Amino acid sequence: MQALLGTRLSADINLVAQILILIGLWIGFYFARKGQIPRHQTIQTSMVLVNLFFIAFIMITSFYNFVILGGTTSGISASLMMVHGFLGLVAETTGIYLILRMRTQIIPPRLRVSNFKLLMRMTLGLWTIIVVLGLGIYYFRYIGPPTSVPVAAESVAQAQQAGVDLLIHAAELSESASRGNLQTVRRHAEHLVNLIEGESGEHYGDLDGDGFLEDPGDGVGLLNYLQSVASVSDDSQTDSLAAEILELLEEIDDLALSVLAANDLNSMSAPVDKVDGLAQRLNGEDVAQLLAGGPDTVIVLVDNFAFSPGVVSVQQGSTVVWINKETAKHTVTADNELFNSETLSVGESYSFTFNETGTFAYYCKFHGDAGGVGMIGQVEVEP
């Protein structure tokens, strides 16, 4: 019941309206069977036209927000919505055709269906299926268990792991070069580029052409992690450390790309040596410390249609950084409107500094709603 009394008023109104429209259509069908044709015509016409209103003002908007703006085509809700949307347009168009055919002479004779009754019955059958699909969408979006599995791993640990992985793959790169294994060198160069740039990077992909896209990281990209953290820090020591590490990473990225562009081991050896040298200058502890964001910064990853960790506790004055890890688009929007991000694409981040104590619930505008619906999270700010 909570869901029906809750926040998504338009979805609730639409749900009730769709059930009533379907009942109306079946009543209209009953009058046709009884031979009361004028009554039948009046009821079916009103139902189809009322439905047109709900399509235009509620269903198209809902589809646009969830599927188009939210960049969501996978998952049960989005799949149901796409099938529902397509069949719904077919049924509504057929309904309008039937009205015109029934009440006017507009439809040219060559476009007139011969078996008119059968078409009406098929449309009613299709309409019934569509309403059942609609109930399914309502269930999965607003009532059922979340389809996404929140990432269990601690987000900071995950970010730090990316830093450690970089050092490992840089070492493996130079090792395979010294063993003279061209293919392996190219593989590790691909690992480095993907790890550094992440999915939002210009070069991300199957760079060594072996048919596999290999990313030892989590797809965010070290550059994105570091930039997100550096963008919220307000002490100069962190800033200069971040700038230094960012520069090293960009150099390593460029060198790894030139390793991939080289055709033989000889022309690879110079960039491989340089990567080795630069990686040694990267202090693992510095990277880890920077990625931990310091005592006043907490990272929340946005992945699998969930905020991870879903609940974070921070000290008053702390900054929370949200980083979108996946290609679906999301927002970070407070229930009480205290904060609201732009649409975040993959690798993009948003941060907010909490100067008041209290519990702040938030949601994604595309995949959730205020009041604890769908894709949600919470920040607890302690004094």
Ligand SMILES: [Cu+2]
């Ligand atoms: Cu979202």
